Amino acid sequence: xxxxxxxxxxxxxxxxxxxxxxxxxxxxxxxxxxxxxxxxxxxxxxxxxxxxxxxxxxxxxxxxxxxxxxxxxxxxxxxxxxxxxxxxxxxxxxxxxxxxxxxxxxxxxxxxx
Amino acid sequence: xxxxxxxxxxxxxxxxxxxxxxxxxxxxxxxxxxxxxxxxxxxxxxxxxxxxxxxxxxxxxxxxxxxxxxxxxxxxxxxxxxxxxxxxxxxxxxxxxxxxxxxxxxxxxxxxxxxxxxxxxxxxxxxxxxxxxxxxxxxxxxxxxxxxxxxxxxxxxxxxxxxxxxxxxxxxxxxxxxxxxxxxxxxxxxxxxxxxxxxxxxxxxxxxxxxxxxxxxxxxxxxxxxxxxxxxxxxxxxxxxxxxxxxxxxxxxxxxxxxxxxxxxxxxxxxxxxxxxxxxxxxxxxxxxxxxxxxxxxxxxxxxxxxxxxxxxxxxxxxxxxxxxxxxxxxxxxxxxxxxxxxxxxxxxxxxxxxxxxxxxxxxxxxxxxxxxxxxxxxxxxxxxxxxxxxxxxxxxxxxxxxxxxxxxxxxxxxxxxxxxxxxxxxxxxxxxxxxxxxxxxxxxxxxxxxxxxxxxxxxxxxxxxxxxxxxxxxxxxxxxxxxxxxxxxxxxxxxx
Numbered sequence: 068x069x070x071x072x073x074x075x076x077x078x079x080x081x082x083x084x085x086x087x088x089x090x091x092x093x094x095x096x097x098x099x100x101x102x103x104x105x106x107x108x109x110x111x112x113x114x115x116x117x118x119x120x121x122x123x124x125x126x127x128x129x130x131x132x133x134x135x136x137x138x139x140x141x142x143x144x145x146x147x148x149x150x151x152x153x154x155x156x157x158x159x160x161x162x163x164x165x166x167x168x169x170x171x172x173x174x175x176x177x178x179x180x
Numbered sequence: 181x182x183x184x185x186x187x188x189x190x191x192x193x194x195x196x197x198x199x200x201x202x203x204x205x206x207x208x209x210x211x212x213x214x215x216x217x218x219x220x221x222x223x224x225x226x227x228x229x230x231x232x233x234x235x236x237x238x239x240x241x242x243x244x245x246x247x248x249x250x251x252x253x254x255x256x257x258x259x260x261x262x263x264x265x266x267x268x269x270x271x272x273x274x275x276x277x278x279x280x281x282x283x284x285x286x287x288x289x290x291x292x293x294x295x296x297x298x299x300x301x302x303x304x305x306x307x308x309x310x311x312x313x314x315x316x317x318x319x320x321x322x323x324x325x326x327x328x329x330x331x332x333x334x335x336x337x338x339x340x341x342x343x344x345x346x347x348x349x350x351x352x353x354x355x356x357x358x359x360x361x362x363x364x365x366x367x368x369x370x371x372x373x374x375x376x377x378x379x380x381x382x383x384x385x386x387x388x389x390x391x392x393x394x395x396x397x398x399x400x401x402x403x404x405x406x407x408x409x410x411x412x413x414x415x416x417x418x419x420x421x422x423x424x425x426x427x428x429x430x431x432x433x434x435x436x437x438x439x440x441x442x443x444x445x446x447x448x449x450x451x452x453x454x455x456x457x458x459x460x461x462x463x464x465x466x467x468x469x470x471x472x473x474x475x476x477x478x479x480x481x482x483x484x485x486x487x488x489x490x491x492x493x494x495x496x497x498x499x500x501x502x503x504x505x506x507x508x509x510x511x512x513x514x515x516x517x518x519x520x521x522x523x524x525x526x527x528x529x530x531x532x533x534x535x536x537x538x539x540x541x542x543x544x545x546x547x548x549x550x551x552x553x554x555x556x557x558x559x560x561x562x563x564x565x566x567x568x569x570x571x572x573x574x575x576x577x578x579x580x581x582x583x584x585x586x587x588x589x590x591x592x593x594x595x596x597x598x599x600x601x602x603x604x605x606x607x608x609x610x611x612x613x614x615x616x617x618x619x620x621x622x623x624x625x626x627x628x629x630x631x632x633x634x635x636x637x638x639x640x641x642x643x644x645x646x647x648x649x650x651x652x653x654x655x656x657x658x659x660x661x662x663x664x665x666x667x668x669x670x671x672x673x674x675x676x677x
Contacts, residue, residue: 111360
């Protein structure tokens with residue numbers, strides 16, 4: 068495998084993840100975008116370990132611990148969605164969800180409940 | 181005896197963690213209990229363990245000095261940071277005990293709270309990349325579980341808890357990616373090693389640092405991304421808001437301080453563009469915070485906006501460094517002083533406004549009208565605590581020192597713009613402060629001044645903070661006036677580490 072190709076491919080995956088976070092309107096798409104960034108980081112670790120550091124164990128260890136902890140956090144959030152949210156709120160998450168959405172009440176004025 | 185001493189040496193920075201773990205161990209035997217006596221017993225056990233951990237943290241540092249191995253680093257800065265976290269945890273225990281003691285899940289909440297405190301301590305003392313990353317992720321996880329547990333009965337907050345915690349999740353994912361880039365540049369596993377090596381200017385390190393910067397910016401919900409934070413604070417339960425303010429945000433600042441040296445090295449090389457960029461961000465963060473607070477009538481939103489204002493000051497410190505006003509060590513000290521100022525002022529303010537909201541039923545600013553006439557003692561304490569925000573003026577002093585020493589032609593436009601920003605931000609902050617104080621002495625809308633009854637320990641709690649603030653203010657004033665009273669060995673206006 069060509070090292071340079073892996074790096075470019077990786078960066079493409081990362082950009083796809085970032086693009087997904089900004090433009091997706093569905094929470095599942097946001098989670099998929101997160102996965103893109105995680106996979107991109109994991110490939111980075113593995114490829115650097117393989118090509119630069121004579122198959123050093125450090126990359127593998129970081130991937131195991133890092134991915135386990137991140138997935139544990141994401142798993143808790145997904146569980147929370149399915150166990151605790153009302154059906155109406157869930158519907159909103161699948162249709163009109165924007166992670167970095169800005170509304171007027173966030174800046175000034177009142178936020179009526 | 182030698183064996184005990186040997187163990188004591190080996191676990192030097194972890195003594196506080198072991199004490200907290202013991203409290204978790206004791207609490208875990210009573211998880212399903214609903215008895216009030218057991219709850220009181222566990223509150224006492226937890227508070228004793230936190231105080232003991234606070235003492236051991238300082239004692240172990242004084243008796244054994246610095247400690248570092250490949251996983252942990254425990255120096256004076258870490259000792260101060262862990263002390264701040266433990267002090268904050270004692271206060272949070274107070275908030276949780278007041279608002280959640282009747283809950284069926286109180287003991288579970290207590291255990292989760294102790295877990296999050298331990299994770300926070302690990303984030304601070306961690307040195308190795310892997311330990312920093314895993315402890316930060318698990319810290320966010322425990323905070324998420326704690327906030328959800330505290331908001332079990334507040335239906336309106338649920339969607340916003342989700343939106344809130346998706347942001348720190350993105351932060352840890354970006355940090356994971358940043359560490360992978362660091363690994364590509366060098367196989368060092370420590371920020372200090374990178375700082376002292378030639379790899380500091382490696383493009384992968386620079387890209388990793390930019391990604392870290394974005395991640396930390398998202399972590400703090402700074403402008404314009406503050407939506408879920410504002411909405412959660414408006415709807416959330418009192419104790420969960422306290423957890424977010426007094427545990428989640430300080431740990432973020434301490435995480436930032438770990439990266440501070442690397443960031444500052446990067447800024448020094450590209451000084452002009454970086455300083456312009458940071459001055460713009462500082463402007464946005466500080467003004468949006470103070471204007472947002474000025475334009476709302478909800479006390480919760482005023483406090484949240486002002487909290488964001490104070491959190492945004494760590495960017496102001498970077499701007500001041502990039503324009504050459506302050507040194508590297510002063511940046512760290514300014515950040516720590518800012519965290520202390522925020523904790524010591526917001527904790528009593530929030531506790532008092534919490535009681536007012538409970539007794540009046542809404543968080544409108546009209547509810548505090550006439551408060552100064554009915555509860556004179558608490559009102560005087562609050563005014564002293566509010567006046568501590570004038571400590572923000574210490575940001576102006578380095579400018580005066582710099583302008584006195586520099587040639588007029590060398591001062592530069594960026595420095596003057598930054599000084600102007602600080603002065604205007606200070607004016608806005610004071611305007612916000614006097615707006616609240618003004619409400620205390622206005623006539624209530626109903627025309628009748630009603631006394632709000634506070635529990636007795638609230639008086640002790642608020643008085644403690646007022647006395648600390650007064651002591652710091654008097655010592656500072658004496659030092660400024662060059663009067664030496666010889667009580668303390670260090671100068672409060674010149675503490676560097």
